[in-house]
Amino acid sequence: MNLLLKNANIPQGDRQVKADILVRDGKITGVTSDADGFAADRVIDVDGKLVVPGCIDPHTHFMDPGFTHRETFTTGSRSAAAGGLTCHVDMPCCSKPSVRSKGELHQKLNPLKDQAYIDFAFWGGMTGEDVREGKLDNVWGQVEEGVTAFKVYMTPSVPTFPKVTDAEMLEIFYKIAETGLPVGIHAENFDICSFYTEKLKNMGRTDAPAWAEARMALAEKTAIQLIIAFSEETGARVHIVHMSTKEGAELVRDAKRRGVKITAEACPHYLTLNAEEHMTRFGTLAKIAPPLRGTEDNEVHWQALADGTIDFVGTDHAPYEIATEKVGEGLDIWNSFPGIPGVETMVPVMVSEGLNKGRLSLSRFVEVTSRNAAIHFGLYPKKGSMELGSDADFTVIDLEREYVVDQEKVQSMAKYTPFHGMKLKGKPVMTIVRGEVVYDEDNGGIVGCSGYGQFVTRQSNAQLNRVEGELVY
Amino acid sequence: MNLLLKNANIPQGDRQVKADILVRDGKITGVTSDADGFAADRVIDVDGKLVVPGCIDPHTHFMDPGFTHRETFTTGSRSAAAGGLTCHVDMPCCSKPSVRSKGELHQKLNPLKDQAYIDFAFWGGMTGEDVREGKLDNVWGQVEEGVTAFKVYMTPSVPTFPKVTDAEMLEIFYKIAETGLPVGIHAENFDICSFYTEKLKNMGRTDAPAWAEARMALAEKTAIQLIIAFSEETGARVHIVHMSTKEGAELVRDAKRRGVKITAEACPHYLTLNAEEHMTRFGTLAKIAPPLRGTEDNEVHWQALADGTIDFVGTDHAPYEIATEKVGEGLDIWNSFPGIPGVETMVPVMVSEGLNKGRLSLSRFVEVTSRNAAIHFGLYPKKGSMELGSDADFTVIDLEREYVVDQEKVQSMAKYTPFHGMKLKGKPVMTIVRGEVVYDEDNGGIVGCSGYGQFVTRQSNAQLNRVEGELVY
Amino acid sequence: MNLLLKNANIPQGDRQVKADILVRDGKITGVTSDADGFAADRVIDVDGKLVVPGCIDPHTHFMDPGFTHRETFTTGSRSAAAGGLTCHVDMPCCSKPSVRSKGELHQKLNPLKDQAYIDFAFWGGMTGEDVREGKLDNVWGQVEEGVTAFKVYMTPSVPTFPKVTDAEMLEIFYKIAETGLPVGIHAENFDICSFYTEKLKNMGRTDAPAWAEARMALAEKTAIQLIIAFSEETGARVHIVHMSTKEGAELVRDAKRRGVKITAEACPHYLTLNAEEHMTRFGTLAKIAPPLRGTEDNEVHWQALADGTIDFVGTDHAPYEIATEKVGEGLDIWNSFPGIPGVETMVPVMVSEGLNKGRLSLSRFVEVTSRNAAIHFGLYPKKGSMELGSDADFTVIDLEREYVVDQEKVQSMAKYTPFHGMKLKGKPVMTIVRGEVVYDEDNGGIVGCSGYGQFVTRQSNAQLNRVEGELVY
Amino acid sequence: MNLLLKNANIPQGDRQVKADILVRDGKITGVTSDADGFAADRVIDVDGKLVVPGCIDPHTHFMDPGFTHRETFTTGSRSAAAGGLTCHVDMPCCSKPSVRSKGELHQKLNPLKDQAYIDFAFWGGMTGEDVREGKLDNVWGQVEEGVTAFKVYMTPSVPTFPKVTDAEMLEIFYKIAETGLPVGIHAENFDICSFYTEKLKNMGRTDAPAWAEARMALAEKTAIQLIIAFSEETGARVHIVHMSTKEGAELVRDAKRRGVKITAEACPHYLTLNAEEHMTRFGTLAKIAPPLRGTEDNEVHWQALADGTIDFVGTDHAPYEIATEKVGEGLDIWNSFPGIPGVETMVPVMVSEGLNKGRLSLSRFVEVTSRNAAIHFGLYPKKGSMELGSDADFTVIDLEREYVVDQEKVQSMAKYTPFHGMKLKGKPVMTIVRGEVVYDEDNGGIVGCSGYGQFVTRQSNAQLNRVEGELVY
Ligand SMILES: [Zn+2]
Ligand SMILES: [Zn+2]
Ligand SMILES: [Zn+2]
Numbered sequence A, B, C, D: 001m002n003l004l005l006k007n008a009n010i011p012q013g014d015r016q017v018k019a020d021i022l023v024r025d026g027k028i029t030g031v032t033s034d035a036d037g038f039a040a041d042r043v044i045d046v047d048g049k050l051v052v053p054g055c056i057d058p059h060t061h062f063m064d065p066g067f068t069h070r071e072t073f074t075t076g077s078r079s080a081a082a083g084g085l086t087c088h089v090d091m092p093c094c095s096k097p098s099v100r101s102k103g104e105l106h107q108k109l110n111p112l113k114d115q116a117y118i119d120f121a122f123w124g125g126m127t128g129e130d131v132r133e134g135k136l137d138n139v140w141g142q143v144e145e146g147v148t149a150f151k152v153y154m155t156p157s158v159p160t161f162p163k164v165t166d167a168e169m170l171e172i173f174y175k176i177a178e179t180g181l182p183v184g185i186h187a188e189n190f191d192i193c194s195f196y197t198e199k200l201k202n203m204g205r206t207d208a209p210a211w212a213e214a215r216m217a218l219a220e221k222t223a224i225q226l227i228i229a230f231s232e233e234t235g236a237r238v239h240i241v242h243m244s245t246k247e248g249a250e251l252v253r254d255a256k257r258r259g260v261k262i263t264a265e266a267c268p269h270y271l272t273l274n275a276e277e278h279m280t281r282f283g284t285l286a287k288i289a290p291p292l293r294g295t296e297d298n299e300v301h302w303q304a305l306a307d308g309t310i311d312f313v314g315t316d317h318a319p320y321e322i323a324t325e326k327v328g329e330g331l332d333i334w335n336s337f338p339g340i341p342g343v344e345t346m347v348p349v350m351v352s353e354g355l356n357k358g359r360l361s362l363s364r365f366v367e368v369t370s371r372n373a374a375i376h377f378g379l380y381p382k383k384g385s386m387e388l389g390s391d392a393d394f395t396v397i398d399l400e401r402e403y404v405v406d407q408e409k410v411q412s413m414a415k416y417t418p419f420h421g422m423k424l425k426g427k428p429v430m431t432i433v434r435g436e437v438v439y440d441e442d443n444g445g446i447v448g449c450s451g452y453g454q455f456v457t458r459q460s461n462a463q464l465n466r467v468e469g470e471l472v473y
């Protein structure tokens, strides 16, 4: 079975070059401007659209199994496909059970296998409870099953995934350092967040931006500097998920210069939205943790993403049920759930606000939406590249298409987004996974099948600055 | 009433110059090599000994009122006089009540007034409890009464002086920043200290160095970097008391370069003793918090003290009752009390190991044992200098005297010290406070009177890099 | 006319991937593992050898016209082809006339056009004489004719290309900054070099290492720091050709961090040879300027080449006639000519000592031998890449072939090299320029034709950190 | 013979304290507030004026012997006395002979001995000519005679004191490093200065600011970075005389942090005047080298002087004959002589613009006008302090006196100054040298005697950061 993707504009460095892409059995077998004699079972003519390596979301909470009133793996995966994503890496916390051992990984994986439209990998996890119960060695079972990284929370998330104290985090770092895998941290100083939440609550504050004020930038800054110190102590590869502040970007930049093994993730919302304007407009629907920040943080993060300080983009897709968890009787800015969906808006926002506005060159766009996450999570060169032998995962982008984000029209069960109403230019219009079209904006929308998506395991311990290296233990 | 101190060698820069010092009514009124025609009520001939501005210990816990089985203000003050100190600044925590308000200050001060042999000032205090109970404004009453600084603990001390959480410390910094006074912090990450204490205990460790291992250098490093971040946020003048690690010295050096308002205190024991050797030798008698470190930390601290990174020396004099609190039935390295006496060994150790071994120039010796603490605590120019009008406080030093530290011969009630058995060269032999001899090694020892020592209040908000400035609110 | 290059191992990131390369009319038209149905006029089976983008030497002195007793463009180009190079950029100085104007460029180009076996571009030039004679605007004529960069000498070279004084260099930088092109500087402080040359001569030194001692590292260090200051003043893109010292690497690293527009070139001889050993062994035959340095410089330069401080490799190929200019009657270390051939040993040394010894990853090897020079000199994407539409320039490398460098067997007229006798592993065995085999180690050696090589002009003002940009004036 | 200086306000730290100063045989023998019983041969009541350690000008060109049409040692010394100076260090260049050897030092010293009103020391010198003629060892004879430092010019000064080339400067640094003495450099890149002078001349520029444009800031910046590199190479203590640019201050600050042995001198004119305004107003009378800069440079230098980056102040007093050398027939901005008098305005300007405007604290004022130069030039503690045993050199300052600088009323033969017309507040009103009043503003002006001033030799190799150390060879 082979496929010919004709008239693609593919990235070569920062240029787009017209090419045809040959695919056999789901793998890329050629890139050519000379495909005339090539006989293909199927030909797709993309008519000059930009075709990039399939975009990857390294940070999703698909809520399944366990919280399927919010999102199922099916709806999450469809939403991701519609957003131009070909692969995502799902977090270990927002499911029942959470993933903190080999057994729990299987319990999570089994019910999901038949639901995926696009490929997916898993984060493993480790919590304070695991430390207290002497279960640190559970990291090894997870490594065996192919988790790509480990997640740790410095602040409480869902009840099934307890936060760590400082010392528990240190213990976890020592252990994970042995595996060579990265550990991603939700980096907020818990004590600061909870103290000022109580303080503002007690002052009677109910406005939405109070949420951002309580979880002040200093909470992220001090968390990140602690993580850096712990990385230097333990040798662990640390990764700051959903970094939100300019202070964080400065700390990461300095730490990288000193040789600390640190990476960081930007989110579309921290790049383009701010607390004052968007929390005022969307209220609890824009409530996330860490909170939206200011416009200066936006600009510093675009710069940091462009210059290599921040390594790639993720969505922190965390959908909640509006009526019971976001907006409704008894729900206010303090007790509503923090989280927003994101997989359907990530590529659109990055294309429109990043690539099309010149904040990201074409090569950097490919790195931050696909290649770097693939390397970081050990999925490269299977994912994240358009090399011979790579999976034929493509995101096809119409750079000229203009439209307005409409939260009613999303595939996700969560019909809300703080990007609602934003005018964008540039849109992913076709999503191809291993040679199969999964989403076709102009011809039927979701055209893939539930269960087509495959579980992908970590292939190597590659780092962004040292790509080689097989996973051997 | 006037006094002529004849044949002194006084410091002029790094040189010693032969001079006579004129004193009237307890104040210095002249320094001359030409005193022949000067008629004095009393003449003391020091016969070429080094006479420096009266040494100050900015960090004592004299345990009175409340814990007088350990030390009384009388015994503490006598011990300090015998150690060549003319003034000390007593901590707010180790007394009943602890000092966290104007009223408590008076309650502490009253029973002490008639006990002092040398002058003394007070630290104020602020705890997590004060924050939780809305008593932050109590800093102002303490300022009015002349406290020199405020003390905060990141780890538990005595029950009457609760520790702070991160957020409580931040709140305290915001408040103290308004006063312009410095805030001194016992800087150890509580969570790390308690976690590893439990861990090592549970592993069955009972050796003394386990105490140092549990309270690892990382606990101090991460505490100090948090304090620095909070200082940058709040503008508070922060001061690291009893800094013990080389990592701390590096953080303070960098922060000073960036303009952070930070100072630090070295202790004789962190300069000259190490955990492996001295905790093994002295066991629980060498137990303190933070713990003794390594020989590399010693050397880094001498260098930091010489180059201005560390600002002055204090003892953290914290005497305990040996039989019930240090060594005895049921007391081990974990449950014995952390603390050692220090006022009687500070000047001897600094003279012998610092000045006489060339690690400190003469001018730097004067700065770190007297002048800088006086400026930092707002006592200068009354204290800490040999200027006209300054108090006639002198420490007379015999640079050649050799002796062995003997814990049995101390004035303190606490007959133990990890310096026991150390051979020293150079000794304070006379202590003069406001023109009165309080201690005379070779003629009677303690010759001063109980109650002669005066309570001294902060005179100004002077900083080491900006000495001017009256205390005005 | 099309070609199929079969069974190539091509670089994809740091991996080698088996692929066939399709070529039509001298351009790459496809890369595929699926070429079975592809009908080609010619098929070359490279049998699993590594095929990289054609290597480029950005720094040659082919001595023609004018000094053809040393090298002709024909012999230089043949030597380069035999060394695995597909393109070189020839310097403006070692010809009659030298190239400092549009007219001179034509005078140089005309006699060379029919001699080249591989493609070539030109450096333009600017000298102190041009400044003094008011001819700064001659840079524009050279830009129009497609020079890739400008060369400036801080020390005397050949009589027809006078050195600059400091101020003349500054004037030239101001002018070249207007063009956006880089200016490459031979960076040695002239006064230091000439003073210590005279001094050592007068001391009677005649040993070969005296040459290195006279032109001390400080001469390069101070030259580079001056260049950096001038770049910051003028905005000129500065490029340090043939950088030789570790001090230089440090200055370039720091300047890059501060945002200075600076690049640097390493040479195979500064990476692998040292003054003491190789000047002693080869005498005047190893005499070059700047001189060979020490083994520590070697290692620092390998590291700097790997980490991006140094941008690419060039040879400074400067052949001289042995009998009259290097070794013979009346020739000593002071008056013999400084220069060594290099085009035939560059790729072998970089493969053997860099790639095969793990000092350079595969992707970095491609960057420093091909891609980066192409970008820097504005030849990319025509040169320096294996992208669709790029020239079908390939260097075919047998990574396993072991051999000993033999100066007798070179294509160059200059039968000497300080690499003589070095055992290497890994060798370029076939050179393909625009789809034509020019050199085939195992089948006839030089098989290309004189005059096949084309003159290539600068395509854009691309910089390494900003690849886009067309050349528009 | 003894003296009592009554009712002085002396500096103690940053405070003024009322004191009487006792003097016997020209030395300070006491400082007291208790001098009632003290019998003195002479009493001077300064009625509460500020009395500081006698101010020192470390940088004068008194032009004698050899250029006495400009200034004689007599007139220069009288001018200095009137300006509140008690000591100056005269440069080796502007005399016949210049001082580059022991013999020349004697030739200069002999005719001056009977002319001085205040004390004086000498700079030694070394020139390119000395290097070329193999006379480097002449530094030793000068050291024996007590020179305080060595002077080197990177640009031409008077014909008898040739400039150095880069290599000659390097040779000199190697040699002077052996002596431990500092070497002061006139730091301007000669080639830049001369090239742009010619260029602007040829463009027909005759306006005064053209002088500043030609000797651009870059000339000083590149000179200083060269000097720093040479200091790091040779270990020489380097000193930047008359530093003029903000770029220079930045380089010195960074170099000090890295541990380079570098010091720098500010001048009153670079602190308060600027090229555009003052060269336009005063024309050739404000012509100096380096030239006046901008107001931003002024502010950066005040800050650098306050924070310790710049070590002390000097005048570069270089008076010329107005009619033949500054303003007159055939004299323009290019061929008039560069130099201004300064000894009579230094202390006034530093008091008015520095101390009284709060740019300098009192302690810093004393350091930069007296103490630091004394230490740097090895004259401390004889000079530069008010310590027991120090010379009784005092500058008595009326901090309230307001006046306008009037070039007609100066003691110097050079009746011009770019400070002419400036309103100042604060004035030295009495100058006391070794217990004798030399100048008394309100009682006769110059009241000292020609020949009273003594030649002072270097006492030690003290550095500002290491004050101890006797001069032993
Ligand atoms: Zn999170
Ligand atoms: Zn998340
Ligand atoms: Zn403590």
Ligand SMILES: [Zn+2]
Pocket: B059, B061, B091, B316, B317, B318
């Ligand atoms: Zn304490």
Ligand SMILES: [Zn+2]
Pocket: C186, C241, C242, C289, C290
């Ligand atoms: Zn060269």
Ligand SMILES: [Zn+2]
Pocket: C059, C061, C091, C316, C317, C318
């Ligand atoms: Zn060259």
Ligand SMILES: [Zn+2]
Pocket: D186, D241, D242, D289, D290
């Ligand atoms: Zn000068």
Ligand SMILES: [Zn+2]
Pocket: D059, D061, D091, D316, D317, D318
């Ligand atoms: Zn001068």
